[in-house]
Each structure stands twice: as structure tokens, then as C-alpha cells.
Amino acid sequence: MIDPRILREDPDRVRVAQRRRGLSDEVVDRALSADSARRSAIATYEAKRGEQKSMGKLVARAQGEEKAELLARTKALAAEVKQAEAAREAADAEWSDCLLEIPNLAAEEAPEGGEDDFVVLERIGTPRDFEAEGFAPRDHIELGRMLGAIDLDRGAKVSGSRFYFLTGVGAELEFALINLANETAREHGFTQVIAPSMVRPQAMAGTGFLGQAADDVYRIEGEDMYLVGTSEVPMAAYHSDEILDVDTLPLRYAAFSPCFRKEAGSHGKDTRGIIRVHWFDKVEMFTYTTLEESYAEHERLLGIEKSFLDKLELAYQVIDTATGDLGLSAIRKFDCEAWIPTQGKYRELTSTSNCTEFQTRRLDIRGRFPHESGSTTTRPLATLNGTLCAVPRAIVAILETHQQADGSVRVPAALQKYLGREVLEPVTGSGA
Structure with missing residues (x-):
């Protein structure tokens, strides 16, 4: 609050x-x-x-x-x-x-407006010109079928719309991305965490996900529990009702968890493929720091996200999200959007938000600070979050960006050591 x-x-x-x-x-x-x-x-x-x-x-x-x-x-x-x-x-x-x-007070620097009123801060890389290369790009659905990597039909049969199976190299690609994300997090001093995907109402409300975002949250009937849409939720509640010594800050975590979203309000949007789904795996960065240091930390998280997308050899843009598109707890949010060739536009892959003291006031997380009198005083800390890798969208961007005319896909150099190959080749007899 x-x-x-x-x-x-x-x-x-x-x-x-x-x-x-x-x-x-x-x-x-x-x-x-x-x-x-x-x-x-x-x-x-x-x-x-x-x-x-x-x-x-x-x-x-x-x-x-x-x-x-x-x-x-x-x-x-x-x-x-x-x-x-x-x-x-x-x-x-x-x-x-x-x-x-009352939501957090949006930063004065954040552009005013709705979903389409963002400001492009920079563009990195150049989208491939497939026409100049002499072939029309396939979308990730067709590529996933050719590679035996994505099974949408059986996902719908087993679980309903917006579900999927990752199979063969698709499953391998997920593990490769998670490993690369964890490696990147370790390089930047983050403590790795495997976080629970079920939380109590206090955690969900404390992070602001039972306000304007409540319609997108899965509640477990018969139990006072919720499925999280991001590991931001359990990580924000991780230190709830605690007083942390300022000397231990910043505390930086990189949490892996499955994420669940109803995608309420997205009817008719991205109904095909794995861009907008009900379940996905994600590695999320989360930081506890002081309010004064939170602004520099926000830029730091953005820099880490950019370095990860650079490793995936993607063309992307960074946007400053407009005030009307901010979550309840954020004062400012930067998104990194990768170019998706078959859609001819940039789509969000990662985001990072500065929530200042909003979540810590709700969750009673304070820092113990030295006082000039020689004693100590306590006050709320700041929290920040940043997506390092949301797996399905990363897979979409990789398959479509690095595809070749025969349906094979070049593997970015940073992923080759995890996948053990340089190219993903089409398969036959996949049963798709």
C-alpha cells in the first residue's frame, strides 16, 4: 500500500x-x-x-x-x-x-496513457529480412510440429485450450533456457530458488494480485490457497513479517516456478500457439533493497534481461510502459519485446518493475537502519521484480527468428552447450 x-x-x-x-x-x-x-x-x-x-x-x-x-x-x-x-x-x-x-503512485517519468501509449526507449538488433533470403518464415506452430517440439492438439485434448506439450527438442529447449537463465542469474550474484506455486491469500494480496488482477488468478476451491501467476508472489512474501539488517542488502533471488494464469480478458487474443497460455515455467529475478537504491536496481535488472536476450541472439526493443498498463504495485515498468517474424511486430518477452515500498508495507517487511543517535530505526524496504526467462515466449522467438528454409532451426551459440547441437532438425514419424 x-x-x-x-x-x-x-x-x-x-x-x-x-x-x-x-x-x-x-x-x-x-x-x-x-x-x-x-x-x-x-x-x-x-x-x-x-x-x-x-x-x-x-x-x-x-x-x-x-x-x-x-x-x-x-x-x-x-x-x-x-x-x-x-x-x-x-x-x-x-x-x-x-x-x-489505491495503487502505487506511478513515477512521473512513466508515460501517461493506456496499453498502446508506451514509449520505445531503444531497439537492439535488426529483424531478419526473410524476403531477401528467399523464403517465407513459418510460424512457431508449424515449426514446432515439424521439429516434433510442440504438441498443441494433445495439450487441448488433455487439458483444454491454451495448454500444450513440449516434446523432444521442445522439452530439451526448455531445460536449456532454464539452465542459461540460471547461469546468467548466478553470474550477476543472484541466489537461486525453487519457489512454491501455491500460496495463502496474504501472499497474493500482499503483492497486489487480489486487486485489479484478481480475475486472472486461479483459486483452489475448498482450500484457502491460490496458484501463482509469477514467482514474484512467493518471493515477495518470503521475508514477510521480518526485519532485515540493512548490511545484508540488497538481497537478490532468482526463482524458478510454474506459473498459472486464467488470461481473463484475452478472449480472441493469441488463441493459437504458445504465446498466451494458462501454464508456463519461468525464472524470475526478485530484489529487496532500500528505496534510495531501488531506482538504480531497476536499471540493473533491465540490463540483465537485455544481456539474456542478447545471448539468444534476438532483435528486440525496450519500452517504458504507460501508467494505465502498470500493475497495481509498480511505479514504473520496462518491457523487452522480441521481434516475431510471422506477426511482423515486437511481443513482450520480459518485464521488470520497481514496486518501491508498496508490497513491503502490506507484508510488513522492514529494514533495520542505523540512527544518528547511535540506536537503530526501522522502515519499509523496496522490492523489484524482473522476468529473466518466460519459457514459451522465448521458444517462440527462438524458433521463428533462427529458422531456416528447410524448417530446421539454428541454435544460438549460448544454448548449444546445453542442447548438444548447433541445429534443430525436422523429424518424421513424430505422431503429431
Whole structure:
């Protein structure tokens, strides 16, 4: 959640931030009203409790009719205290609910607008000119079938639409990509993690995925558990309810996990192939650091993502995501989009977000900082996340970018040691 002091001291800043995201600012007025009601309810409760304590002392000293009158008043006062306590709790809940509705305040540098209002920061590499090479590129669906790498028909038969099997070199390619991603993470000082894909509601809400993104989340019926759409969720909750020494920062993790998404709202989009699916594997970078260092760390994560795409020998662009397309917790997000030849456009492969203190306030993660007095003080830390490798989309980009006229696919040099070959050759009798 945002810092409540900003809401109280500079509500117009929050109103502007809401409008920049394309959201109503009425929640700001509701939150301020709830805060006022909460403060009043607290004052009323404390006054009643103080009177109750004083009454208890008087009863102890009183006798006869006076004591009887005081006891009657004490009984009535106990009911009033109980009522005041209930009002205080209700007002506090309303205040908390309003705070949870408010997204992080988007950075001033982030372009304003919706999904299509991003700003291209740079383009790396040149898309292949297949026409000049004398052949029309095949899409990843046809290439996957020729290579015996992707089985969409049986994926749909077994699990439904937007599911798939990776078979043969397709499965090998996934493991190669995961190994390369982990190697890249280790080179940059990340601790490798295998994270759970099921979490409690506190973890999901704490990372902001039960707000505007709730429709895309799978809930396990009969259990108070959710399937994660990214290992950002368990990694953000990893240090929940902890105080970390500032000397240990930054803490950098690279977590592997399966990811599950309903893809709500994507009806009719990418219905063929493995670009937009309900399940995929991913390696996600996650950092805990100070607010002051978070901005440089954001650029660092972007640099690591770019280095990974360079290893895959892809043409890609980096975009600054518009405010209306930011997640609830992010103040700014950079996406790396690879060129997909058969679509004739760039598609997102990785993204990295700076969530500042938004998630740590919800999950009660603080840092212990030295104070000039010689003691220490605590305050919320900052969190950042960055996709290193979302497997299906990486496979799509590799197959389509490095295909050859006969349907074979050249293996990027960085993956050859994991795949044990330089070229993926079409197969026959794959059963597809």
C-alpha cells in the first residue's frame, strides 16, 4: 500500500496519480473520510475505556447505595465500551480497505496513457529480412510440429485450450533456457530458488494480485490457497513479517516456478500457439533493497534481461510502459519485446518493475537502519521484480527468428552447450 502520510498530507498528489492511471479518484475522498472516522472512533473508544478504568477505582472505594449506582453505571459503560470498540474496528477496516484499493503512485517519468501509449526507449538488433533470403518464415506452430517440439492438439485434448506439450527438442529447449537463465542469474550474484506455486491469500494480496488482477488468478476451491501467476508472489512474501539488517542488502533471488494464469480478458487474443497460455515455467529475478537504491536496481535488472536476450541472439526493443498498463504495485515498468517474424511486430518477452515500498508495507517487511543517535530505526524496504526467462515466449522467438528454409532451426551459440547441437532438425514419424 502507499504511505498513509502521503494520502493525509498531499491528497492531491494521489488524485493526480489515480487520474494518470485512468482510474477514478473518488477512493481518495473515501479514504480521507474513513481516516477521519477512524480517528474519531479511536478517540471515543479511548475515552470510554478511560472512564471505565476510573469507574473501577471508584467502585472499589464506594459502599451502599453509591456502590450500587456505580455498579449499574459500570455495567452500562461496559456495553458502551464494547460498542465503541466495534465501531473502532469497523472504521479501521474501512480505512484499510480504502488504502488497499489505491495503487502505487506511478513515477512521473512513466508515460501517461493506456496499453498502446508506451514509449520505445531503444531497439537492439535488426529483424531478419526473410524476403531477401528467399523464403517465407513459418510460424512457431508449424515449426514446432515439424521439429516434433510442440504438441498443441494433445495439450487441448488433455487439458483444454491454451495448454500444450513440449516434446523432444521442445522439452530439451526448455531445460536449456532454464539452465542459461540460471547461469546468467548466478553470474550477476543472484541466489537461486525453487519457489512454491501455491500460496495463502496474504501472499497474493500482499503483492497486489487480489486487486485489479484478481480475475486472472486461479483459486483452489475448498482450500484457502491460490496458484501463482509469477514467482514474484512467493518471493515477495518470503521475508514477510521480518526485519532485515540493512548490511545484508540488497538481497537478490532468482526463482524458478510454474506459473498459472486464467488470461481473463484475452478472449480472441493469441488463441493459437504458445504465446498466451494458462501454464508456463519461468525464472524470475526478485530484489529487496532500500528505496534510495531501488531506482538504480531497476536499471540493473533491465540490463540483465537485455544481456539474456542478447545471448539468444534476438532483435528486440525496450519500452517504458504507460501508467494505465502498470500493475497495481509498480511505479514504473520496462518491457523487452522480441521481434516475431510471422506477426511482423515486437511481443513482450520480459518485464521488470520497481514496486518501491508498496508490497513491503502490506507484508510488513522492514529494514533495520542505523540512527544518528547511535540506536537503530526501522522502515519499509523496496522490492523489484524482473522476468529473466518466460519459457514459451522465448521458444517462440527462438524458433521463428533462427529458422531456416528447410524448417530446421539454428541454435544460438549460448544454448548449444546445453542442447548438444548447433541445429534443430525436422523429424518424421513424430505422431503429431
